[in-house]
Amino acid sequence: MTFEASTAWPTASTRIVVLLGWPARHSLSPELHNAAFRADGLDLVYLAVPTPPQAVHDVVAALGAVEAVGANVTVPHKRSVVEACDVLTAEAQLVGAVNTLHWTEDGLIGDNTDARGLGEALTADLSPAPGERWVLFGTGGAARAAAVALGRLAGAVTVVGRRQAAAEEIAELAARTGASDVEVVLTEQGERLSAAVAAARTVLNATPLGMGGEALPAPLMELRPGQVAYDLVYDPAETPFLAAARARGASGHHGLGMLVGQAAVSYERWTGRSAPRATMLAAATAALVARQQPERP
Incomplete structure (x- = not known):
């Protein structure tokens, strides 16, 4: 060969x-x-x-x-x-x-191989500490892999989705793989979502939103200095999510590291x-x- x-x-x-x-x-x-x-x-x-x-x-x-x-x-x-x-x-x-x-x-x-690739990329990019708070947006296949990666990092994970049952399934997977704490917030719960975002170090987008120029739900676009926007989308390299984070003084990472991992x-x-x-x-x-x-x- x-x-x-x-x-x-x-x-x-x-x-x-x-x-x-x-x-x-x-x-x-x-x-x-x-x-x-x-x-x-x-x-x-x-x-x-x-x-x-x-x-x-x-x-x-x-x-x-x-x-x-x-x-x-x-x-x-x-x-x-x-x-x-x-x-x-x-x-x-x-x-x-x-x-x-x-x-x-x-x-x-x-x-x-997604969870292993993402865990490798998150460790290299962010050096996260056990117990660190994360907001995970999404309930599909990429979100399942992200839940495993965050669980293995012993993160405290808030899963955000449109449907309660789907978000609970992702949260349970994070808990089963080692997350220090899990909760579920629906996209329609504006005040709870804003509070979860404010408490997190990193907001991770595990949906395809951004590939076509779409924005995420408004509270996820309102990061502040010291926070991190982590987007599994890598093309475009600057999604609206990442651009909004950087404009407000937060840092941003696209998904190329996970892709390679x-x-x-x-x-x-x-x-x-x-x-x-x-x-x-x-x-x-x-x-x-x-x-x-x-x-x-």
């Missing part, structure tokens, strides 16, 4: 790894994984495959039939692909969602090699910077 760097690539023997999402064309995963495959001399190519929800199981079956090595899974498929897997890792079972597929002799293995764990599952993280980060950063440049007329 290796090749010389001077060899034409891809070839008829090149095997594929893909990203399944709807949409998928926005992702930086092809840039960072293909840079890593080239750096390690692996005869693999990574492609984005936009996959509508009604087709995801058919696409997964087709990938197995053509001997794909693996896949990443992003919104909105992280929970729906669970039933397509023959084996779920303990991490995937814990998170309740799959973001990494690996075709093996034992069948299709479903894993989740989870990608590295996926890479190691597919290849059995240590991921070239510096290469992956450099490729992702360069691609993101290029995207932020204004288009030439």
